[in-house]
Amino acid sequence: MTVATDQAAEASSKLSLHPMEQFTVRPLFGGTEIHWYTITNVTLWMAIAVVCTFLLLVYATRARALVPGRGQSIGEVVYGFVRNMVVDVAGEDALAFFPYILTLFMFVVFANSLSLIPMSFATTSHFAVTGVLAIAVFLTVTIVGFVRNGTSFLGLFWVTSAPFPLRPVLAIIELISYFVRPVSHSVRLAGNMMAGHAVMEVFAGFAIVLWISPLSIAAITAMYGLEIMVAVVQAYVFTILTCVYLKDALHPHH
């Protein structure tokens, strides 16, 4: 009896999945060292996301029909959605950055959605990937702010609507919140994706126990549905925050 339970415990410990193991970066073509040029599962799935974005937009703009077909309708919906977002949040003069923001949105939404395919890899669950995206946004916004407004961009930190004694304190708070932006911007996306995938893996680990497995499979199905929503909503949030930061750079005086 004890031998049987020991064997069962051993088998389950072998079968049980570590929830964070799915995020391991591995070189695809042998070797264990990872250089900047090594093709890993991260770079593969990011490349697939880029190719999907490219194919969708090329397919959508191929016909250029007056009455859009299926592909063109999808392209027009995405284009109109992001364009409205940029105009509503950041204003008409932010349309110069529309191509960048559309690219960001398409890349993030495809990377998030592709990571939901079983056996694929969640690239946006890595802080390195989202961190680069967020730092690129941060640098763009800061440079644009200084180029467009000169030193009056620093007025963003000097809140003139507040009473004078309060302004230095507010300036420090504003300064901290400004430099913390790329952190929260990137960790929000990566944290949401990582947490969702880890939770699904935890439920998958429960599926080993026979009597609980139907419940576990139902839970995975429900989480999967939630994750589809989270993938799109987080891409939307990432893009809309980019627009908010851009608005601060273009119109720093509230």
Add this chain to the structure above:
Amino acid sequence: MELIAAAALGKFIGAGLGGIGSGMAAIGVGNVAGNFLAGALRNPSAAAGQTATLFIGIAFAEALGIFSFLVALLLMFAV
């Protein structure tokens, strides 16, 4: 030896306390969404134009919860 054990223990306790921050952020996000819904039910015609504001509000409320999550992650895997 005991010091190392205490440090390891403190790491896990700290990561667990980080969970409180995530819970508080959940309250904040619920506040934002609930108040939006309350306002939207009073004036449904104005609600559609404010969804962007809703998401921005949620994102800012969520940010501080993310920091506590980050602290928990750092304690678990980096320290």
